[in-house]
Amino acid sequence: MSASRITRREILQGFGGLAAASHLGLSFAAQGGKRPNILYIMTDDHATHALSCYGSTINKTPNLDRIAHEGMRFTNAFVTNSLCGPSRATLLTGKYSHANGMMNNGQQFDGTQQTFPKILQQAGYKTGIVGKWHLSSDPTGFDYWNILPGQGLYHNPVLIEMGEKKVHQGYVTDIVTDLSMEFIKKNQNQPFCLLYHHKAPHRGWEPDAKHADMFKDKDIPEPKTFHDDYANRASAAAHADMRIANMPDYVKEHKPGMSPEEIKKYNYQRYIKDYLRVIASVDDNVGRMLDFLKSIGQLDNTVIIYTSDNGFFLGDHGWFDKRFMYEESLHVPLLVRYPAEIKPGSVCDEFVINCDNAPTILDFCGLPTPPDMHGRSFRPLLRGEKPADWRTSVYYHYYEYPAAHRVRPHCGVRTKDYKLIHYYTLDEWELFDLKKDPDELKSVYADPAYADVVKEMKAELERLRTYYKDDTCVVELTPKAPAEKGAKQPAKKAGAKKTKAA
Ligand SMILES: [Ca+2]
Structure with missing residues (x-):
């Protein structure tokens, strides 16, 4: 692919020329010529066990649950490298980290390579991304981008709109939602694909005023593996530096004479309450977005996907953060709503991976999966059909060491x-x-x-x-x-x- 804009011809060549062209035509025809919008909602570090539709015992997410109740919930959605930047590069390319070059957060994403937004653009979609980006290089393949620099701020964040920095007054989760709605309003008369990416609930957990007092008078139960001693495993678990007991975040709040056990318990309550509070704002805003789509008549015409860039340890194994291939970090929430094809309240236990998102989105837009993508469209699963050769095992590869958190x-x-x-x-x-x-x-x-x-x-x-x-x-x-x-x-x-x- 060329370093700048890829042409429609190049795409077709990439797909095998005429055969791909006729497939394109057939796919559009099969959909009655009508192509759905795509709203891909991704949060940063939202663990499945912090959504009530996944059985959370510590919080409620009524609006995210709406997507599950009106669509499909995946119980075995996995990331292939549990880390922010790499996961985002995998989303865009449909490829594992070693193939897209983004193996750890310290690298810069090569935006000249093939991505699904570029392919959608060439197929006539209006593409946009608002919110968290975290790939160092400027976005490519988007008609509109308005992104947080790096991790971004929770309060009065700077956003970079098509290269121009601007400070926004207010709370990041509300602002990212407002800006996303503006994009949709402007582009509602043509098929659009918007990546609506929240900063929350990434570390630095700063709730807004509305949710600051949630859980004020109650303690959140500690998870059952909270006191894990890392015995009976490889040395990597004990070696990792992400224990709740040692969090630097709240050191200034510790009272003199607190025991290590008291500090660990204190840190957990401080951390988990703020983590859940920032999620409550995400939940409110996703609800606001769903209502907005309904109000402009685009709700049922839009494939809505909710997921996170990786899972998270919520005190499990005595940890915060992610990275390990252990279940809490490996699993991500994946909810999809599109009533034209998905039975409300359905649940799928098949294995899907984050490489599958790009092929699935392309499939909904009537486009084939480029042969060099590692993922596979899970659209058949959404329709309740299981391909006989669907995967039964998942490959994982994590790289970043020692920074940060010393996970081997x-x-x-x-x-x-x-x-x-x-x-x-x-x-x-x-x-x-x-x-x-x-x-x-x-x-x-x-x-x-x-x-x-x-x-x-x-x-x-x-x-x-x-x-x-x-x-x-x-x-x-x-x-x-x-x-x-x-x-x-x-x-x-x-x-x-x-x-x-x-
Ligand atoms: Ca993340």
Whole structure:
């Protein structure tokens, strides 16, 4: 693809020329020539267990639940690298991090590459992005962009509108919603695709005045793995620096003489209450957006997707943040509303990954999946159909180390029953029996009873790694940090030997 604008011809060539052209025509015809709008709503760090439609026991999200009740809820939606920038690059490209070049937050997204908004633009869609971007380079493929620089601010944020900085008075979640509505109002007479991206509930959790007193008189229950001691796992869990007990955020508020246990409990309440308060504002604003779409007659003509760029630990394992392939961080909420095709209140347990979003959006717009995208359209699943060859395992690869939070690089594979993780810079492994141990507290990797499972899972990891052409697990073994409390595995001899992911 050329570095600047891609042409319609280039797209068609990319898809296989005439065959793709006729497919385009057929798809539009099949939809009666009418193409839906796309509203892709993404929050930053919203864990599934902080949505009531996913069974949250600590908060209510009535407006997000509306999308679930009027559409489909996915119970096994996963990210492929649980981190902000990489997840956003995967959304745009439909590719794993190693293929789109955005493996960690310190990198800059190469905006000259193929993205789904560019393809939509060429197909006549008006494309826009408002809110969180976090890819360093300027957006490409958008007719309109108005983004927060970096992480952005909760109060009186600066936004960059098509290259021009402007301070907005007010609360970021309201502002991003207002600006998104303006884009929709202006473009409602043609098919549009808007990425409506919230900053919340990213760290720095600053609620607005409306929600500041929520949970004021009650404590939020601590999760059952709150006191995890990281025993019986690879050394990576104990080595990570994201414990609630050690959060620097509230140090100034600690009273003299507080015990470590009191500090941990205090930090958790401070953190989780603000986290849920900023989500309450997201929920209100999504409700406002749904009402707005209804008021302009565009609600049922718009495919509405709600998801997050990654999951989050809500005190689970004694942590905040994400990164690990563990369940709380790996899972994301995924809700889709489009009554023309989706049965209200439906639930899908099939495995979908964030690489699938781009192909799915293109599919709804009558466009085929470019052959180099890793994802696959889950539109059939939304219609209640399961393709016979739908995936039954998911590949994951996290890179960023040591900054921030010191989570060791790892790749892994998850199936319905098992999860295998390889911390390849240490050559340490974990295997979890998800049926017996859904909280992932005990790796059974070394248990002889699981020898066959280990063998099968390693073969599956290698198959996926080869399938996605990921050769980025090949690294020099790095020396271990000194043994830490809770780290059960004895330190192996570190060397300069090369290791592979399986
Ligand atoms: Ca994030």
